[in-house]
Amino acid sequence: MYERVDIDADEFNHPYCGPGLADFDDDGIVNLVDFARLSEAWLTDPFDQNWDPCCDLDYDDEIAVGDMLYFSEKEWFELVDMLNKKLDKLVERFN
Ligand SMILES: [Ca+2]
Ligand SMILES: [Ca+2]
Numbered sequence: 574m575y576e577r578v579d580i581d582a583d584e585f586n587h588p589y590c591g592p593g594l595a596d597f598d599d600d601g602i603v604n605l606v607d608f609a610r611l612s613e614a615w616l617t618d619p620f621d622q623n624w625d626p627c628c629d630l631d632y633d634d635e636i637a638v639g640d641m642l643y644f645s646e647k648e649w650f651e652l653v654d655m656l657n658k659k660l661d662k663l664v665e666r667f668n
Contacts, residue, residue, distance in 0.1 A: 595648035597627050603648040611636065611644055 595603045597610045614625035614636040624636070631639040 594630060595644045597625075603644075603652045608644070608649075611640065 595607055595611075597607045600606075610625065611628045614623055614628040616635075616637060617624045618635045619626070628636050628640055630643040633639060
């Protein structure tokens with residue numbers, strides 16, 4: 574009876590937010606500034622005033638635990654791991 578039509582609504586809810594996913598301010602690092610932005614949008618959905626589609630890292634139309642897990646596991650710890658490796662190289666250089 575009714576035909577399903579793609580009106581690109583998903584693209585509207587999830588606009589391009591930068592190359593670094595959790596690097597919300599696109600400064601090249603994931604840090605507390607990005608975490609603060611996620612916190613501002615915490616427990617919102619597209620109908621809330623503080624909704625921030627860039628923070629919806631698991632694309633489920635809410636800012637919740639899934640986004641926090643993605644932020645901490647995929648982005649934050651990769652950053653910490655990268656910094657630790659660079660620090661190890663610096664320590665090796667001076668030993
Ligand atoms: Ca950042
Ligand atoms: Ca989400």
